[in-house]
Amino acid sequence: MTENNHGIEQPEERVPRRVIGTPPPAASTSLLGAEEHPSTEVVQVPGVTLQDEATAKKGEKYAALCFLVAFLAGIGFVVSYVVFQVGDIEKTQVSNLALGGTLTLALLGLAAGMVTWVRLVMPKYNLVQERHPMASDTETRSYVGETFMQGAAESGITKRPLLRRTLLAAAAPLGLAPLVLLRDLGPSYKDFPAKLRHTVWGEKTKDGKHRKLLVEGSGSPIRAADFNSPGGILSVVPEGYEHDLNALAKATLILIKFRPEELKPGTNLNWTHDGIVAYSKICTHVGCPAALYEQTTHHILCPCHQSTFDAADGAKVVFGPAARPLPQLPIAVDEEGYLVATADFPVPVGPSFWERGDAEAEVREAEVQKGAQS
Amino acid sequence: MSTQPVPKPVAGASGFVDDRIGAGNFLRRNLRKIFPDHWSFLLGEIALYSFIILLLTGTFLTFFFKPSMGHVEYTGSYGPLQGVMMSEAYASSLGISFDVRGGLLMRQMHHWAALLFIGGMMVHALRVFFTGAYRKPRELNWIIGVLLLTLALAEGLTGYSLPDDLLSGAGLRITEGVAISLPLVGTWITFFLFGGEYPGEDVISRFYSLHILLIPGILLALISAHMILMWVQKHTQMPGKGRTNENVVGAPFYPAFMVKAGAYFMFTFGVIALLGTFAQINPIWLFGPYTPADISAGSQPDFYMGFLEGSLRLMPAWEINVLGFTLPMSVLIPALVPMGIVMTGLALYPFIEQWVTGDRREHHIVDRPRNNPHRTSIGMAAITFYGVLWLLGANDEISSVFHVSLNWTTYVGRVLIFVGPAIAYYVTYRICLGLQRADAAVIGHGVESGVIKRLPHGEYIEVHVSPNEAIEAHMRGKEPIPVVTGGGGGDDDGIPSKAMRSPLGKLRTKMSAAYGGEKIPLDDGHGHGEGHEEHTAVGQGGDEKSLTH
Secondary structure (H helix, E strand, O other), X not given: OOEOOOHHHOOOOOOOOOOOOOOOOOOOOOOOOOOOOOOOOOOOOOOEEOOOHHHHHHHHHHHHHHHHHHHHHHHHHHHHHHHOOOOOHHXXXXXXXXXXXXXXXXXXXXXXXXXXXHHHHOOEEOEEEXXXXXXXXXXXXXXXXXXXXXXXXXXXXXXXXXXXXXXXXHHHHHHHHHHHHHHHHOOOOOOHHHXXXXXXXXOOOOOOXXXXXXXXXXXXXXXXXOOOOOOOEEEXXXXXXXXXXXXXXXXXXXXXXXXXXXXXXXXXXXXXXXXXXXXXXXXXXXXXXXXXXXXXXXXXXXXXXXOEEEHHHOOEEEEOOOOOOOOEEOEEEOOOOEEEEOOOOOOOOOOOOOOOOOHHHHHXXXXXHHHHHO | OOOOOOOHHHHHXXXXXXXXXXXXXXXXXXXXXXXXXXXXXXXXXXXXXXXXXXXXXXXXXXXXXXXXXXXXXXXXXXXXXXXXXXXHHHHHHHHHHXXXXXXHXXXXXXXXXXXXXXXXXXXXXXXXXXXXXXXXXXXXXXXXXXXHHHHHHHHHHHHHHOOOEHHHHHHHHHHXXXXXXXXXXHHHHHHXXXXXXXXXXXXXXXXXXXXXHHHHHHHHHHHHHHHHXXXXXXXXXXXXXXOOOOEEXXXXXHHXXXXXXXXXXXXXXXXXXXXXXXXXXXXXXXXXXXXXXOOOOOOOOOHHHHHHHHHHHHOOOOOEEEOOEEEOHHHHHHHHHHHHXXXXXXXXXXXHHHHHHOOOOOOOEOOOHHHOHHHHHHHHHHHHHHXXXXXXXXXXXXXXXXXXXXXXXXXXXXXXXXXXXXXXXXXXHHHHHHHHHHHHHHHHHOEEEEEEEEOOOOOEEEEEEOOXXXXXXXXXXXXXXXXXXXXXXXXXXXXXXXXXXXXXXXXXXXXXXXXXXXXXXXOOXXXXXXXXXXXXXXXXXXXXXXXXX
């Protein structure tokens, strides 16, 4: 409150007891135009060492040369814009070089000229200015304090609680208004976690069949008999959602062909077909596609943060920050021999979220109970 | 003072302005405002000018960019992607690159300027930190600076996501993965940010308005406040001849500083143009359109996000499941803790230091880093902490370039993140004390002149001469760091005040004693700066000096 925002720069002649926030006293003479004792030389001032004329002359020449270069380069920029067209890589490259080169030259020419001007033509300065403490003096402080209290009293805000409270009451709902307005940033449904628990693999196709696994890119279905070289890997998208980014963000798969003896207990064999295993490609750490596969070790690696999963052993984590295995998708072949998903992932795919819970443990428990019943 | 009458047009125009707003009073005080000179004072200007260049190039880009995630078929000039389905944002980014003359240049300059903006802010902040220029009365400006840095990171993140190429989408996906991991509110925040499930159709237009309106608006306001405070409080100066805590020594704003600053702006602009021309950055046409199903190996964020990337990579797997709720610690800790340590630490440091030293005075002469060894060591430890995270953000590159195991880079990083800062602290502290000793030697014994003299009894000695006046004044700018004594409250009776007898008070006294005080006095009793030899047997000081002058 007592910060003196204007006074530091005005030393002795500063009008005392100026009220904070009021404008400084207006000038009485016309600005810049008052003094009129003509002479042509720069006046000597202590702390200002003038350049000798020879240096200044040299500086003028150098600066002028730089400015001239900048001038020509500036014209060159305009000419380049007209002359060089963009389009393919080569043309764009030439245009970029011409435009960028001339712009660079113009700007650096200007910069060099200005620096030469300051260093060789302008004087050397060693001027001293006083500093004053930032705080205003006690008199000013108490004056401001008194004025503040007096103003508050005059306004009646201190002794009229009805006025004060209703004013606050009036402001509160208006303050909430922007927050209310933000509600429709979100979707109309409320059960977000439910959305995260399902992927399109759980939905049957329109004609009530299991959804086919398609090769990403070509979009062709995969015949299990054709995907037969062990160590092979495919990036897979769901039939009907090949280009739906929202669906792909959860449903993309990595499909790996093993020799049956390579598979370890972590993998659910009921959900494989002839050594073909499908895992979610979405990393359980923060959701990057875990796209790298090392055939010899059966490791799936996420290139973002290097979480590494053992594909032969239920994609359990062997290295990196991911805390959970990549979920495995139950797959089988349909009557034509194409790979299809028989059900959705048993657990949510991708990064963890607050409401997720230990879905893996729930699945295990459910299986144990099922085993006990049968 | 001046010489010729002011030319009529200038006098007329300025009279017009002054009659209406009284600008004369302002100009009278400020035209010759003094700006001290030191190379390190220019670092912040890089950031300032980069911001202006960002506004200029960014405005150009908005004329052509379409912030839409609607799917279109690419029909532009770039052959390899023709006919490919992509978002309008990506298509228009390609359009800026290949179908707008100067568009590629502006895009690359915009990106380079962004890197220089944040890089400039970082080195400027380090300069201010290591010289103690944040001390009273400049704490407010320091906090504005910390806010600026934080906002600049958000500005970079939102901007980086706009072109919607495969690389930018990877960054967005990681952002989503981090946001959704937040306890309690994570899913809400994510679904509101993306307008539903990731990636949705809204995030680019939302980031666009954040990136070109909201954040730059706040940045502009804060930068203005930063400048005004600097102007009002006057710039700090290095210790030196004739420089005191009550004055400013340097060149006047008009004309010298003005032209210097203008030249510096042009240099910054020129260098960014140079980089934009010759140093390719973010060649989005090589990455292809974004799809959540793909990623390119070796995806690296911009340099200022590297430390977050590194901390995510460094963290071991850890997830807590309680009562049906999930806390993904291996995301939460690396995403929040380093950033929190760095930013909160920066923001609070002036106040913590004030509390420890009890120093409530105004400081306008900055410290040489060596003269506050603990501060400098804390700074170096923080740089090491940040640096290890940053390096680990590129551990896949390190691994492939140096042919070391990727996993080992991570293991080593997990150790280094704790050991590195400790080593940096110790080493810096010793170096600071060593440098202080070197200063004391120069003040106490003079500078080695390179002249060897033979004494009457046959001994050879090197003649020492008094240091250059300016250098000596610079060294003598050192001030002991205040210490809170047991008395604390300012009583003379030597009995600790009640506050200082509490456990916190005792800690404060201990910390203060370690942090403050004079570790290596400049004058160690050998006399004052007169050139004299190590050897006490030699007395004719003036004689030896004449050899060297």
